[in-house]
Amino acid sequence: MSANNRKASRLPTSRIQFVLNSPRKIKNAQAPLRKLVGTTEGKRPGAINKNSSFSLKKKNTVSIIGNKNVRSVPQKASLSNGRSIPFESSYTKKAPPTNGSFKNVRSRIQYPPPPPPLPLPPSPTKILKEQSAALKAHLQELYKEKEYYATINAQKQNEIQEIRRAQEEYIEEIENKNQRIIEVQAHRKELEGEIETVMQQTDILLVEKKELISKIDSHKNELETKQNTIKQQAETIESNSNYIQELTSNLQDRERERRDLHNLLQDLKGNIRVFCRVRPPLPSESNDLAVLKFPKELPVNKRISIASIKINYLGKKREQFKDYEFDQVFDHEATQKDVFNEVSHVVQSVVDGYNGCIFAYGQTGAGKTYTMAGPSDPTPETEGMIPRAVGLIYDLMQNLKAQHWKFKMEGQFIEIYNDSIRDLLAINPSSSSNIKYKTAHDENTGTTQILNARTVNLDSPETLNRVLKAATQNRAVAATKCNARSSRSHSVFMIRLIGTNENLNETRVGSLNLIDLAGSERLSKSESKGNQLQEAKHINSSLSHLKTVIEGIRKDSSHVNFRDSPLTWLLKNSLGGKAKVLMLVNISPLEYSRSETESSLDFATHVNSTHVGSTIRKN
Ligand SMILES: Nc1ncnc2c1ncn2[C@@H]1O[C@H](COP(=O)(O)OP(=O)(O)OP(=O)(O)O)[C@@H](O)[C@H]1O
Ligand SMILES: [Mg+2]
Structure with missing residues (x-):
């Protein structure tokens, strides 16, 4: 209460x-x-x-x-x-309280005086208007707020999407990382396995290393001993090398002496030497052989006699022998090697720095090409003078290396056909007929070269084989009645050898001409006609000039006309002066060829009696 x-x-x-x-x-x-x-x-x-x-x-x-x-x-x-x-x-309280009951007594409530009147409230319309305006303003604010919140909402939605995307990416990344972790773990396992193996191998290697170290130690000791030995040997080598130097200088002196003696010997033998070779009869020729004799009395292997049948006044047949003597005579049994043994002296002179000239002379089919180049399919036994000469030059060059000689060998291979020069090594032989070839003599070195002809560096036997093959293919070959493989041109293989010795400050230049002359048969016999007649005329004229030139040299004539034919002009340096000339006269063993054989032997005898250079030839 x-x-x-x-x-x-x-x-x-x-x-x-x-x-x-x-x-x-x-x-x-x-x-x-x-x-x-x-x-x-x-x-x-x-x-x-x-x-x-x-x-x-x-x-x-x-x-x-x-x-x-x-x-x-x-x-x-x-x-x-x-x-x-x-x-x-x-x-x-208006009345005093009465005793007794208040039966039907009226009570009265006295109100206090009214408070001062309150200000009049505004009219409802105004209030409503104000309220409406306030509400509108409020509504506007609410709209703005709504827009603001819508914008915020959109931003937040974007953010949420971004976050979701990022979350997805994170999830993916996490998945990838998980995958990677699995892979790495697997790889780790593998590596652990490998490490295990490597460790095992390392253990093995360590053991091996230990063994090796002990071996190295023992080798070191060995090495030390050997080094001492080497030191001693080096001292010996030094003293030996001084000795070798002394020997080399002696050797060079001896070599010079040998060279001078060899040259003297060649001079004594004669600078123009003539060999005669009789070819063996071919299987089809055994019925028609000439009577030939090779007297065995002194001088041995230098004479040949050929018989002609004469009928005396009584009508009796009589063999009359005609004797010839040369520097060497090779009968039908002589091998290529036998011939080359004698030819090799000229090759030696060329390496010594002289000019040399070896030519094969003889009638068609007498064996000139066989002697110079060898047969078409040569073997080491049958190969001719050209490959043998080059082979010997290689060997001599090799030997001289020890005496500090360095050599360069180059070659040209030409033919003189109908008095004009053709390059047998031309890369394009068909166009070589348009090229003007010219013989050029070098007075300083005393060598000869053909201008515009291809020069090949003969640095190996393989190159030489290629050169010979190419030249053989290019060589003009025309069939005649005398020999099916007849060569109708003079072929000249010109080798130039340049040797230098820096120790001695010396240079040697030598040249060697290896010539396979065209057949020397008489026109009447070869029954040549047309082109072949022309060929035969040129051949005979050039051989006749060769004979004249050699005769001029023999007479020591001050004026020898080498220019009369391309062949003699080409051979100017290798026929005159100190040149070593070797003529191989090839003759046929047939009776049918006897008159040609005699003609060749007469020509050779003529050459044989010729004096060349400073020394008079002695037999
Ligand atoms: N010493 C020899 N041993 C064996 N066969 C030979 C010998 N010399 C020549 N012949 C053979 O005789 C034939 C004629 O030889 P080759 O062709 O060398 O004569 P050629 O003098 O060069 O003739 P041409 O002047 O016509 O060129 C060839 O079949 C050759 O193989
Ligand atoms: Mg020939």
Whole structure:
């Protein structure tokens, strides 16, 4: 119970005035006060209850006509319009309390004076308008706020999407990394296995290393011993090398002596030497052989006799022998090697720095090409003077290397056909007929070269073989009645050898001409006609000039006309001066060829008696 109510319960019950706290509201409501509701209602008889009557007597004053025991103060009054008004917690006592019962006593509530009037509230329309405006403004703000939040929302959505994407990427990355981790783990396992193996191998290697170290140690000792030995040997070598140098210088002196003696010997033998070779009869020729004799008495192997049948005045047949003597005579049994043994002296002279000339002379089919080049399919036994000469030069060059000689060998291979020069080594032989070839003599070195002809470096036996093959193919070959493989041109293989010795500050230049002359048969016999007749005429004329030149040299004539034919002009340096000339006269063993054979032997005898150079030839 509140403090007010406690006070009220002690007040006399005859007349009680209560003041309404909101008389204006009651007035405006214009509704009769229906009842008063008090907390003491029903506490005891005579308390204000639903049967108590009351009325609004004065403004703000409620009179309650209650039962005699009305002691409670209502707390609120209910109006007929359903509203309730609370009472002020004060009261005014208008009449003194009476003793006895308050039967049908009217209580009156004295209201306090009304408060000053409140300012008039604004009109509802205005309020509504203001409220509407406020609401609109509020709504605007809300829209703005909505837009703002929509923007924020969109941003946030984007952010969320970004985050999702990033999240997906992270997830993917994590998956990849997981995968990678699995792979790495597998690889790690493999590596661990490998490490294991390597460690095992390392263990093995360590053991091996240990063994090796011990071996190295023993080798070191060995090496030390050997180094000492080497030191001793080096000392020996040094003293030996001094000795060798002495020997080399001696050797060079001996070599010079040998060279001078060899040259003297060649001079003594004669600078023009003539060999005669009889070829063996071919299987088809055994019925028609000439009578040839090779007398065995002194001088051995230097004479040949050929018989001619003479009929005396009694009609008797008689063999009459004609004797010839040369520097060497090779019968039909002589091999290529036998011939080369004698030829090799000229080759030696060429390496010594002289000019040499070896030519094969003889009628068609007498064996000139066989002697010079060898057969078309040569073997080491049958190969001719050209490959043998080059082979010997290679060997001599090799030997001289020890004496610090360096050599360069080059070659040209030409033929003189109908008095004009053709290059047998031309890369394009068909166009070589348009090229003008010219013989050029070098007076300083005393060698000869053909201008515009191809020069080949003869640096190996293989190159030489190629050169010989090419030359053989290019060589003009025309069939004649005398020999199916007849060569109708003079072929000249010109070798130039340049040797230098830096130690001795010396240079040697030598040249060697290896010549396979065209057949020397007489025109009447070869039965040549047309082109072949022309060929034969040129051949005979050039051979006749050769004979004249050699005769001129023999007579020591101051003017020898080498220019008369391309052949003699070409051989100028290798026929005159200190040149070593070797003529191989090839003869046929046939009776049918006897007159040609005699003619060749006469020519050779003529050459044999010729003096060349400073020394007079002695037999
Ligand atoms: N010493 C020999 N041993 C064996 N066969 C030989 C000998 N000399 C020549 N012949 C053979 O005789 C034939 C004629 O020889 P080759 O061709 O060398 O004569 P040629 O003098 O060069 O003739 P041409 O002047 O016509 O060229 C060839 O079949 C050759 O093989
Ligand atoms: Mg020939």
